[in-house]
Amino acid sequence: MRWWASLRQAYPNRSGLTIAIAALVVMVVVGGGITVAAAVTVHMTSTEEFCSSCHTNDAAAEFKDTIHDKNRTGVRATCADCHLPKELVPMMIRKVKAAKEVWGHFTGVIDTKEKFDKHRYEMAVSEWKRMKGNNSQECRNCHDLAKALEKQSETARARHTKVLAERTDCIDCHFGIAHTEPDGPGPKEIKVSR
Ligand code: HEC
Ligand code: HEC
Ligand code: HEC
Ligand code: HEC
Known part of the structure; x- marks a missing residue:
């Protein structure tokens, strides 16, 4: 003592x-x-209700009935599953960056469908960059390609064998899967350093 x-x-x-x-x-x-x-x-601030409180007419409406909203497994991906890192530090960084969203909300950057559509490509690129920056970790949290390989179609298996060898990003090939695909060059054309 x-x-x-x-x-x-x-x-x-x-x-x-x-x-x-x-x-x-x-x-x-x-x-x-x-x-x-x-x-x-x-x-x-990570629930679907929270995200939808602002994105109800744009991103959330588009997400409805996509494969990650409704599928035979009953497992759903919600907004945060794809957009918010699970690791503490990257999660906090993303939360702090969301201050821009609150500011954008009050200044009305995407408060009409027209404004959203005009701004969409820029937002998509920003999200693609974030995902490429962490090797699409959020997708990998649910999809274990190595395990899924043998059950996959031949096309998927052929591509994914290469993906596993080269650590390509999921998002390079699978974009526009949860929302309307934006016009303009896709994620493959975007280079990020990591
Ligand atoms: C207070 C309203 C509000 C809430 C709540 C909100 N957002 Fe947003 N969000 C916005 C606005 C406004 C923008 C556009 C910001 C800009 O580009 O200036 C935006 C942009 C985005 C973007 C594009 C980001 C980028 O890097 O350009 C994503 C992804 C996103 N929101 C996802 C989410 C998710 C997921 C949630 C819930 C965890 C959420 N939002 C909650 C208002 C909101
Ligand atoms: C919360 C878990 C979860 C997350 C996170 C997630 N997925 Fe999925 N994904 C699923 C489930 C469940 C299915 C449906 C599987 C089925 O029907 O066999 C699915 C289906 C898919 C499919 C098949 C689509 C089709 O039409 O058959 C692709 C491709 C896919 N996801 C890619 C991605 C990508 C890319 C990401 C990251 C941006 C991602 N997923 C994030 C759970 C998730
Ligand atoms: C080089 C391109 C490419 C990359 C990178 C890629 N995939 Fe795929 N993926 C494909 C192709 C091609 C298919 C087959 C699509 C089809 O049959 O319509 C596919 C199919 C799928 C499916 C459906 C499975 C099935 O049996 O049809 C899932 C789930 C999926 N991919 C998840 C992922 C995840 C998770 C990643 C990242 C770890 C990833 N993919 C990276 C090309 C790719
Ligand atoms: C399966 C993963 C996944 C889920 C679930 C998901 N998103 Fe996204 N989201 C993406 C990807 C990937 C992009 C980048 C653009 C693209 O490829 O469509 C994106 C882009 C966005 C953008 C930028 C504008 C645009 O359309 O590109 C906003 C805002 C957004 N998401 C909000 C949400 C909200 C709100 C939810 C929940 C209702 C949600 N997302 C659910 C994967 C997802």
């Missing part, structure tokens, strides 16, 4: 000690509270 002895030494009278301990308890409780609040915020 050496820490106790040094605490007594630092606070020779009783009331001083009580205040010190009370302050410590408050710090722990408040710190815990902040951690919980942060965790709840992160969780709340």
Whole structure:
């Protein structure tokens, strides 16, 4: 109990000690509270409802009935499964970058279908770059190509054998799978350093 002895030494009278301990308890409780609040915020801002609150007429509407919304397996991919990294640091970086979205919301950058369509290519390129930057990690979280290979069609197997050997990005070939495909050069033409 050496820490106790040094605490007594630092606070020779009783009331001083009580205040010190009370302050410590408050710090722990408040710190815990902040951690919980942060965790709840992160969780709340990752739900489909949250994303759809702004993207209901554009990205969310297009996503409806695509293979990742409805399929025979019953497993659904939601917005965050593809757009939000699961790893803590990349997730936080993406959350901070989303400040641009909040700003964009209030300045109305995509508040009509026309504006959204005009801005779509730029947003798609930005997302493709992010995905290429992490070797389409979000896709790989669900799709284990090495495991799936033998059950796949011959075309898929032939391509994917090469993909596994060369670590090509899923997004290079499979883009426009959840939303309307944008006009303009696709992800294969976009170079990123990683
Ligand atoms: C407060 C409204 C709002 C919410 C909530 C919101 N977005 Fe957005 N989002 C926007 C706006 C506005 C833009 C365009 C920002 C710009 O380019 O200036 C945008 C852009 C995007 C882009 C393109 C990003 C890029 O790099 O250009 C993606 C992807 C996206 N949102 C996905 C999501 C997902 C996933 C969620 C839920 C986790 C979400 N959004 C929640 C308003 C919102
Ligand atoms: C939350 C898990 C999840 C994530 C994340 C996910 N997928 Fe899927 N994906 C699925 C499921 C489930 C199916 C349907 C499988 C089936 O019907 O056999 C599917 C189907 C597919 C198909 C087959 C489409 C078809 O028409 O048969 C492709 C291609 C695909 N995903 C690519 C991707 C790419 C690229 C990404 C990343 C941008 C991605 N997936 C992210 C779960 C996911
Ligand atoms: C070089 C191009 C290419 C890349 C890169 C690629 N794929 Fe594919 N993928 C294909 C082709 C071609 C098919 C067959 C499409 C078809 O039959 O319509 C396919 C089919 C699929 C299917 C459906 C399986 C089936 O049996 O038809 C899934 C799921 C899929 N790919 C996931 C992925 C994932 C995840 C990645 C990244 C790890 C990836 N692909 C990377 C070309 C590619
Ligand atoms: C299966 C993975 C996947 C899911 C699920 C998904 N997206 Fe996307 N999203 C993409 C990809 C990939 C792009 C890049 C453009 C493209 O290839 O279509 C994209 C692009 C976007 C963009 C930029 C505009 C555009 O159309 O390119 C927005 C905004 C967006 N997604 C929002 C959402 C929202 C909101 C949801 C949930 C309702 C969602 N996404 C679900 C994969 C996904």
